[in-house]
Amino acid sequence: MEQTGSDITFTEFRRKVQNSELLAAGVARLLRELRFTGRVSVVVQNGEVLKSGYEEGYFTRRDDRRMI
DSSP: OOOOOOHHHHHHHHHHHHHHHOHHHHHHHHHHTOOOOOOEEEEEEEEEEEEEEEOOOOOOEEEEEEEE
């Protein structure tokens, strides 16, 4: 069965979701630098971002010990 353009696009979208590749590289870098462990949410409808936000849950290191 031959895939249409929209099938190929949706397959690529699913792959990116499964591999956690939804964030731009710059945002992912900032999250790593912050050692952010919270939750980032994005609500999309009809291909447009309606709402985005985050729940704080990041931790800092002091004396090389993780503070939890």
